[in-house]
Amino acid sequence: MAMEEGLRKCGPTLLEPIERLSIHAPSSCTSGVTSVLAARRGQVLGYGPREGWSGWDTVEAYLPRAERHDLIAELRSLSQGLGSFEFTFDHMTEISGRLADDIVHGRVAEKRAAG
Numbered sequence: 001m002a003m004e005e006g007l008r009k010c011g012p013t014l015l016e017p018i019e020r021l022s023i024h025a026p027s028s029c030t031s032g033v034t035s036v037l038a039a040r041r042g043q044v045l046g047y048g049p050r051e052g053w054s055g056w057d058t059v060e061a062y063l064p065r066a067e068r069h070d071l072i073a074e075l076r077s078l079s080q081g082l083g084s085f086e087f088t089f090d091h092m093t094e095i096s097g098r099l100a101d102d103i104v105h106g107r108v109a110e111k112r113a114a115g
Contacts, residue, residue, distance in 0.1 A: 013094050014103060017065040020090040022058055023075065024050055025083035030057045032078045040067035062090060 021042075025033050027049075034044050042063040050056040063071075068087065075083040095103065 013096075014100050015092040016095050018062050018090050018093050019065055019068065019087040020045075021061050021063050021068075021085050021087045023061065023083065023085040024053070024056060024058050025075065025079045027055050027057045029079045029083065030059060033057075033059050033075070033083070036071070036074055036078065037061050037063060040064075040071070042067065063087075064093075065089075 023033050023037075030047055034047070036042075037044055037059070040063060042061045045060040045062065047057050047059040050058045071085065075085060
């Protein structure tokens with residue numbers, strides 16, 4: 001009980017991992033790739049021709065790890081099975097607003113259901 005009270009008083013923040021992605025796809029799919037990233041809370045950093053691959057682009061972006069779970073399926077569907085991506089952890093960022101509220105309420109509901 002003391003822990004719960006202390007957490008309420010200190011105003012904790014939720015953090016989520018952000019990954020840096022390099023997405024490789026045919027140039028005809030670049031606009032679709034940027035739309036997919038925007039729909040997944042991604043931030044496009046830039047794009048340009050893929051070195052050594054005529055007719056292909058590489059899109060650089062930040063994407064929350066939670067939004068990457070089925071990205072490959074959507075990317076392959078968009079690019080007729082040709083697209084791919086690479087990712088690395090980049091940084092942590094604060095979650096706020098409705099998303100943070102949804103996460104907290106979900107955890108509270110799980111705790112109540114467990115006992």
